[in-house]
Structure formats: C-alpha cells, structure tokens
Amino acid sequence: MWWVRALLWLALLIVLLALPLYLEAQWLRAGEYMMVGAVGAIGLTLLTGQAGQLSLAHAFFLLAGGTAYTVLAGGQEGERNLVGFNLPPLLALLGAVAITALLGIAFAPVAGRLRGIYLGVASLALVFLGLYFGQAAEGLTGGTSTGRAPEPFSLFGFEFSNEGDLEILGVPFRQSERVWYLFLGLLLIAFLLALGAVRSRVGRSWRAVRDNEAAAAVMGVSVARAKAGAFAVSSAYAGLAGVMTVLWFDILKPDESEFGTYGINVSIAFLAMVIIGGLGSVPGALVGAVVVNGLPQVLALYSTKLGWFTGTGEGAFTPVLISSFVYGAAIILVVLFEPGGLAAIGRRIAGRLSNPARGRE
Amino acid sequence: MTPAELRVENVTLRFGGLRALDSVSFDVQPGSLHALIGPNGAGKSSCFNVICGLYRASEGRVFFGDVELTRQRPNRLARLGIGRSFQNAALSSHSTVLDNVMLGRFALTRGGFLECGLRLPWITRTERRHAERAAEICEFLGIGDVLHTPVGALPYGAVKRVDIARALAVEPALLLLDEPAAGMNAAETAELAHTIHEIRAELGISILLVEHDMGLVMGIADRVSVLDFGRLIADGTPAEVQADPEVVRAYLGTDHKENA
Numbered sequence: 218m219w220w221v222r223a224l225l226w227l228a229l230l231i232v233l234l235a236l237p238l239y240l241e242a243q244w245l246r247a248g249e250y251m252m253v254g255a256v257g258a259i260g261l262t263l264l265t266g267q268a269g270q271l272s273l274a275h276a277f278f279l280l281a282g283g284t285a286y287t288v289l290a291g292g293q294e295g296e297r298n299l300v301g302f303n304l305p306p307l308l309a310l311l312g313a314v315a316i317t318a319l320l321g322i323a324f325a326p327v328a329g330r331l332r333g334i335y336l337g338v339a340s341l342a343l344v345f346l347g348l349y350f351g352q353a354a355e356g357l358t359g360g361t362s363t364g365r366a367p368e369p370f371s372l373f374g375f376e377f378s379n380e381g382d383l384e385i386l387g388v389p390f391r392q393s394e395r396v397w398y399l400f401l402g403l404l405l406i407a408f409l410l411a412l413g414a415v416r417s418r419v420g421r422s423w424r425a426v427r428d429n430e431a432a433a434a435v436m437g438v439s440v441a442r443a444k445a446g447a448f449a450v451s452s453a454y455a456g457l458a459g460v461m462t463v464l465w466f467d468i469l470k471p472d473e474s475e476f477g478t479y480g481i482n483v484s485i486a487f488l489a490m491v492i493i494g495g496l497g498s499v500p501g502a503l504v505g506a507v508v509v510n511g512l513p514q515v516l517a518l519y520s521t522k523l524g525w526f527t528g529t530g531e532g533a534f535t536p537v538l539i540s541s542f543v544y545g546a547a548i549i550l551v552v553l554f555e556p557g558g559l560a561a562i563g564r565r566i567a568g569r570l571s572n573p574a575r576g577r578e
Numbered sequence: 579m580t581p582a583e584l585r586v587e588n589v590t591l592r593f594g595g596l597r598a599l600d601s602v603s604f605d606v607q608p609g610s611l612h613a614l615i616g617p618n619g620a621g622k623s624s625c626f627n628v629i630c631g632l633y634r635a636s637e638g639r640v641f642f643g644d645v646e647l648t649r650q651r652p653n654r655l656a657r658l659g660i661g662r663s664f665q666n667a668a669l670s671s672h673s674t675v676l677d678n679v680m681l682g683r684f685a686l687t688r689g690g691f692l693e694c695g696l697r698l699p700w701i702t703r704t705e706r707r708h709a710e711r712a713a714e715i716c717e718f719l720g721i722g723d724v725l726h727t728p729v730g731a732l733p734y735g736a737v738k739r740v741d742i743a744r745a746l747a748v749e750p751a752l753l754l755l756d757e758p759a760a761g762m763n764a765a766e767t768a769e770l771a772h773t774i775h776e777i778r779a780e781l782g783i784s785i786l787l788v789e790h791d792m793g794l795v796m797g798i799a800d801r802v803s804v805l806d807f808g809r810l811i812a813d814g815t816p817a818e819v820q821a822d823p824e825v826v827r828a829y830l831g832t833d834h835k836e837n838a
C-alpha cells in the first residue's frame with residue numbers, strides 16, 4: 218500500500234505547486250503562514266514527541282533565527298547603528314539555522330538535568346530572555362518601535378520580492394507567489410529530512426531516550442548526546458521558521474510584551490500544533506500547523522468578506538480569539554479522546570482501508 | 579567475538595543505610611550459563627545495574643576480560659559486547675517490534691541527523707542489512723511474524739521475547755537476562771528455557787540469568803550464585819546449591835511462604 222500513500226503525497230504536492238496560479242495573494246499569504254508554522258512544528262514534534270523533551274522555548278529560537286538572518290544578510294546602517302554582514306541571503310539563511318542549532322546545544326546541559334514540566338518551565342525562561350534581548354540589542358534587532366527590514370531572499374540572482382516582471386500562464390508572479398514557492402521548498406526539505414531521521418537510528422535513539430533512559434544507555438545511546446542532538450535539530454527548525462517569519466512579515470520586529478510574534482503565545486501555539494497533530498508525528502505536525510496557524514488567517518479573510526466580528530477593542534470576538542478557543546478545545550478533545558492526535562486517527566483510517574478485517578476489531 | 583570472563587569483585591552498593599549489595603564476588607566463565615537467584619529484594623537487579631554502569635558501586639570492581647566495567651559509562655556496554663534485557667522489558671510500546679530490536683544495532687551503525695535525514699545511499703544500505711539481521715534474530719526468538727506490530731499490542735510473553743531479541747541484536751559475547759520468565763505461565767516458561775538453551779548452543783555466548791523460577795534455573799544453568807539481602811550465600815553447581823541448607827532456608831523458605 219505504500220504506493221497509494223506516495224501517490225497521495227504526490228497529488229498534494231502538485232496541488233500545492235499549482236495553487237499560486239489560482240489563489241489571490243491574501244490566500245497565498247495565509248497558506249505561507251501555515252508553512253511557517255509547519256516548519257516550526259516539525260522541529261517541536263521531533264523534540265517533544267520523539268525525544269520526549271518538553272520545550273516552551275520555541276518562540277525564542279524563532280526570534281533568534283529571524284534576527285540572525287536579518288543581521289547576516291542585512292547591511293551596515295550607520296545612522297541607526299545597525300550591524301550587518303551583507304552576506305548573500307542563502308548563506309544568511311544557512312547561518313541563521315546553524316546559529317540557532319548552536320543555541321539549542323547551549324541549552325542542552327539544562328535539559329540534561331530537568332525533566333517533564335520542570336524542563337518546560339525552565340525553557341520558558343528563554344522566551345523572556347528573548348524579550349529582553351529584542352529590546353536591548355537594538356543594533357541587531359532594530360528595536361521594538363521600528364524594527365528592521367530583512368533583506369528579501371534571493372537565490373542565484375532570482376529575487377523573492379516584487380522586483381522585476383514575471384508572468385507565468387498569464388498570472389503575474391509577485392512577492393506572494395514567489396515566496397510561496399520558496400516556503401514550499403523549505404518546508405519540503407524540512408519535512409523529508411525529519412521523516413528520514415525519524416525512521417533511522419537517530420529517531421530510534423530519541424524514542425529510546427524518551428521511553429527509558431536506562432535501556433537507551435545500555436543499548437549504546439549516549440543519553441546526553443541524544444538530548445543535545447534533539448535540541449539542536451529542533452532549534453534549527455525553529456530558527457528556519459524564524460527566518461520565514463521575518464520574510465513573511467517583511468520586517469523583524471521584536472515584541473514589546475511577552476505576548477506577540479515571538480512570545481509565550483507562540484510557544485504555546487507550536488505545542489498546540491504538535492499535540493493536535495499527534496506527538497511525534499511529522500505529517501501530524503503539518504496538519505496541526507494548518508489548524509492552528511491557518512484558522513485565524515482564514516477566519517480573518519472570511520470575516521472581512523462577510524462582515525463578521527466587526528467589534529474591536531477589549532473583549533471583542535476577533536478571529537485570533539476565536540481560533541484560540543477552537544484550538545484550545547481541539548487540544549482538550551485530543552487529550553481526552555485520542556492522545557495520539559490526528560496522526561493516530563489517520564493511521565486508523567489508513568489501516569481500515571488497507572485491511573478492512575483488522576480495522577473492524 | 580571471543581567470550582571473555584565476567585568477574586564481580588567485592589562489590590558493595592549502598593542506598594543510604596541500606597546495603598543492596600554487600601561485598602559480592604562471583605565469576606561468569608566464558609560460554610557458560612550462570613544463574614543469579616535470590617528472593618525479592620535480594621539485590622539481583624541492583625547487581626545487573628552495577629555491571630551495566632547504571633549504578634556506581636560504593637566499593638569493589640567489575641571486570642569483563644581486561645576491561646573494568648565499573649569505570650565505563652553505560653553506553654559503552656554494547657560496544658564491549660554486552661547485551662541486557664530488563665525485568666520490566668523497558669521497550670518503546672508505540673514502536674514496532676522491529677524498530678525496538680533495531681535499537682540494539684545502534685552501536686553497530688553510524689550516521690547523524692543529516693546523513694540519516696538525507697537517506698544517503700550507504701545509510702539506506704546498512705539500515706537494510708541490519709534490519710535483515712534484526713528480523714533473523716526475531717525469527718530465532720519466535721516473534722518473526724509480528725515484526726511490524728507495535729510492542730504495546732503484544733501479549734506479555736512476546737514482549738519479554740522482544741526485549742531479549744533487542745539484547746541479542748547487540749551481538750553480545752555476554753548476555754544479561756533479568757527475570758525473562760517473570761509473569762509467564764508454566765508452558766511459556768518451559769518454551770523460554772528451551773529458547774535460552776538454544777541461544778547458548780547456537781551462539782556460544784555467556785549468559786548471566788537472573789530468575790525467580792527455580793525449576794527453570796536448575797534445569798539449564800551450569801552454575802548458580804545465590805543472593806540474600808545483598809549477600810552472596812552460595813555459589814556452585816545447581817545440585818550443590820540446592821542442597822545448601824542456607825539456601826533452602828533463605829530462598830526456598832520464602833518461596834514456601836509466598837505460595838502458602
């Protein structure tokens with residue numbers, strides 16, 4: 218049955234490749250936002266689901282990655298005292314991923330000493346560190362009031378911006394269309410790497426550490442190294458998601474409070490994606506990201522069209538608020554009725570289709 | 579791998595005031611089936627944990643050939659040719675049987691996140707080769723037909739066999755089995771005794787077996803060491819140990835009470 222699955226994935230990929238020909242820019246942007254979430258969520262599902270290390274630091278690594286890209290690719294700006302290295306964007310992106318991976322390794326010694334919810338709380342400290350850093354290191358981040366515009370991504374001279382006229386099948390390809398393909402490519406790489414790793418000895422060592430550290434050690438796994446590796450990989454994914462975040466917003470703007478683009482709410486949103494999708498499931502992380510990051514976007518788009526949620530200010534039913542309720546409820550439902558998340562439901566359906574007799578048991 | 583001798587020398591293990599092991603010494607001869615028995619809480623699992631480096635001995639040393647195990651980290655064990663099964667199986671219950679057994683190949687394989695993620699040809703090739711060997715080991719242990727079943731869905735007897743298969747997947751010269759027959763019925767226990775016998779006959783490795791079931795031990799062991807309250811109270815052939823009055827008092831005595 219593997220070929221049916223492969224065919225379905227291929228069909229999905231073709232649809233995703235064709236979408237920019239049909240969708241308006243605002244819908245493309247909503248999809249891109251889901252892809253940003255998906256990359257981050259894959260990283261977190263590897264760490265929390267596969268290796269069993271609870272982390273609420275994901276938002277911090279997002280900020281670190283976004284900042285690293287902006288600084289590495291950006292130019293020196295004298296009047297604002299901005300630091301920049303003028304690196305080619307591809308190099309800056311890889312650099313940002315490497316830097317966040319190293320930051321993850323730097324946090325690993327803490328992770329080696331704490332477990333479960335204690336580790337989660339300790340990792341939350343990084344989000345506050347990020348909040349402080351974003352405000353204090355104005356030379357890097359541009360500060361909370363103005364922020365800093367990131368260099369648009371470009372690959373071998375091709376700009377992922379509105380630069381130049383490009384038309385395909387009569388559809389003008391501007392920034393939204395181009396960034397769609399950039400994000401799709403990055404997501405595809407992130408997805409395939411994660412799948413490969415999960416099925417290999419690396420994923421096996423993570424699961425072993427998650428389920429029984431003593432047994433993992435006796436089988437030859439260095440528990441400390443496996444944990445550090447999982448943190449490195451997960452933060453690298455978050456770093457990449459951070460790069461995508463600043464490219465998507467077209468600005469790096471550190472938060473003014475602990476809630477924002479790189480705040481506690483974002484760490485929790487990533488955790489929600491991972492739980493809804495099914496802890497440890499890489500395809501589940503994709504679905505979780507579509508639900509959690511997609512819902513507010515789609516609701517917002519519909520609401521302007523249909524004139525819903527016209528209220529503003531304190532206590533108004535905004536799309537963001539509504540989707541928080543929805544994914545909050547989704548988490549509770551998952552935890553109560555299907556701890557394996559959507560991935561487990563998917564597996565059951567697949568099992569029933571491929572083997573009706575067994576599925577009915 | 580040529581089997582080496584395992585020597586436990588004057589090992590003492592203290593937990594606060596409790597002496598879980600009290601100056602325990604015994605040797606496991608290369609190629610022999612050595613049983614370690616004793617009542618509940620005698621210190622058998624603790625002894626395994628000291629050998630594996632999971633517990634640090636308060637005093638004394640353990641050697642495997644020329645290597646001092648008490649100075650090694652536990653993750654060196656597999657590379658030194660020692661495989662171990664656990665009293666509580668300690669498997670990943672959501673993962674398949676094959677995936678669990680493949681963990682035993684960890685020390686025999688190479689490759690980090692990027693190599694594995696990119697599925698480089700040599701990674702895929704070695705992975706396939708090792709999966710074949712793992713499947714062979716499962717076949718040998720009679721769990722070849724459930725390779726792709728999650729361990730959590732298996733009956734208890736099969737789970738214990740997966741644990742043994744994982745320990746064997748290390749390709750050990752010394753196999754440590756912690757109560758492999760715990761919780762099994764008489765028929766399953768007899769089958770397991772046969773399997774352990776086969777492992778030894780086919781692979782020629784040393785086996786150190788912790789067991790509660792006296793019948794199982796006496797039938798297949800070459801040599802038996804008896805622990806009681808952390809002390810080694812007897813060490814000899816099954817016949818010698820069975821006749822030892824102290825063993826009868828300490829071990830069989832509690833056994834009778836348990837059964838009453």
Ligand SMILES: Nc1ncnc2c1ncn2[C@@H]1O[C@H](COP(=O)(O)OP(=O)(O)OP(=O)(O)O)[C@@H](O)[C@H]1O
Binds near residue numbers: 598619622623
């Ligand atoms: N990590 C630990 N901390 C404190 N005490 C421990 C620890 N591990 C074992 N003990 C104690 O050491 C003693 C020996 O325990 P151990 O598990 O080695 O016994 P055992 O012979 O394997 O028993 P069983 O047949 O029940 O498995 C027991 O009194 C136990 O409570």
Ligand SMILES: [Mg+2]
Binds near residue numbers: 622665
């Ligand atoms: Mg025990």
